[in-house]
Amino acid sequence: MSNTIQKINEIIAKSSSFLITTHESPDGDAVGSSLALASYLRSIGKDVTIHFCDPVPELYTFLPLADTVLQTIPDKTYDICFxxxxxxxxxxxxxxxxxxxxxxxxxxDHHLSCDEFGIINLIDSTASATGALIHRIIKSANHPISFDIAQCIYTAVITDTGSFRYSNSNPEAFAIAGEMIACGVNAWDIAEKLYESQPRQRLELLAQVLPTLTFTPKGDVASVTVTLDMYEKTGTGPELTDGFINYPRSIRGVEVALLFRELKPGSWKIGFRSKGKVDVASLSAAFGGGGHHNAAGCNMDGTFDEVRARLFSHLEKVL
Known part of the structure; x- marks a missing residue:
């Protein structure tokens, strides 16, 4: 792992133009790790472009450089795309x-199952967050952690560990959080922005979603559903659904929670969450998806009733 990080730093040193990107519907780790890396590269004089295929969710717009993220890629040459x-x-x-x-x-990446498409693939499924891997790269380069970088890394780690409630809350995660606070991060300030400043429309959307709560006959699987019609009624979008899946997961006796999110008529994105006993990465893989032991996802086509029936039937068989 240290050799891989050393190679990355060597490539950074000899390259000048960088593109940074992450996954669709970016979460706190995706945004935080991307902006932390961008801030680091810019601080050492590199030309950096940040591109997300989807906008930065409102929840994370307080982070440094969030306002520089583009949805199109400028027409120029990039030595490296992270x-x-x-x-x-x-x-x-x-x-x-x-x-x-x-x-x-x-x-x-820190996904359990991950494509190896790069000239270098820094993949560690034991890392609490991709932000933790960015932290390793910056520390390996003996570069000081600025306040801007610290905010981004702290946000990446705290969101992907569920505020240190999930099983990936390992010693490294706590050590990084402590170090970022020593760099000036105010833990309450970040928590207030992440958890105490939600827009009114998010709760209005949640009020539409919670009545869709459904269980399998055994009660160990629960789901909620977000439809396009709900977005229209509340004037919202998918960026406000982050965390909705935690409501069914929090129910006593539920081991796997699902969030059905309508992308377009006949097309659904399904999020999987586990309390730890069930590997949802393997469950989602059966439908062409992937992810972590406790968090994964996939896309499926069909009517809602068809998609839910297929998933519930499969889960009842394998759990």
């Missing part, structure tokens, strides 16, 4: 996959 936290290369979006001006890719 692809962070995607699991599968396709999740970086069509613009990245079809970009002819990228010389090479470096893949940084």
């Amino acid at each position: 692809v962070l936290d995607v699991g599968e290369f396709r999740r970086a979006g069509k613009a990245v996959a079809s970009c002819q001006s990228i010389t090479a890719f470096i893949n940084i």
Whole structure:
């Protein structure tokens, strides 16, 4: 692992133009790790472009450089494209996959199952977050952690560990959090922005979603559903659904929670969450998806009743 990080730092040193991207519907780790890496590269004089196929969710717009993220890729040559936290290369979006001006890719990830598409693949499924891997890269280069970088890394780690409630809350995660606070991060300030400043429309959307709560006959699987009609009624979008899946997961007796999110008529994105006993990465893999032991996802086509019936039937058989 240390040799891989050393190679990444050697490539950074001899390259000048970088593109940074992450997965569709970016979460706190995706945004935080991307912005931390961008802040680091800019601080050492590199030309950096940040591109997400989807906008930065409002929840994370307080982070430094969030306002510089683009949804299009400028027409220029990039020595290296860092692809962070995607699991599968396709999740970086069509613009990245079809970009002819990228010389090479470096893949940084902590998903249990991950495509190895880069000239270097820094993959460590024991890392609490991709932000933790960015922290290792910066520390290996003996570069000081600025306040801006610290905010981004702290956000990446705290969100992907569920505020240190999930099983990936390992000693490294706590050590990084402590170090970022020593760098000036105010733990309450970040928590207030992440958890105490949600827009009114998010709760209005949640009020539409919670009545869809459904259980399998044994009660060990529960789901909630977000439809396009709900977005229209509340004037919201998918960026406000982050965390909704935690409501069914929090129910006593539920081991696997699902969030059905309608992408377009006949197309669904399904999020999987586990309390630890069940490996949802393997469950989602049966439907072409992937992820971590406790968090995974996949896409499926069909009517809602068809998709839910297929998933519930499969889960009842394997659990």
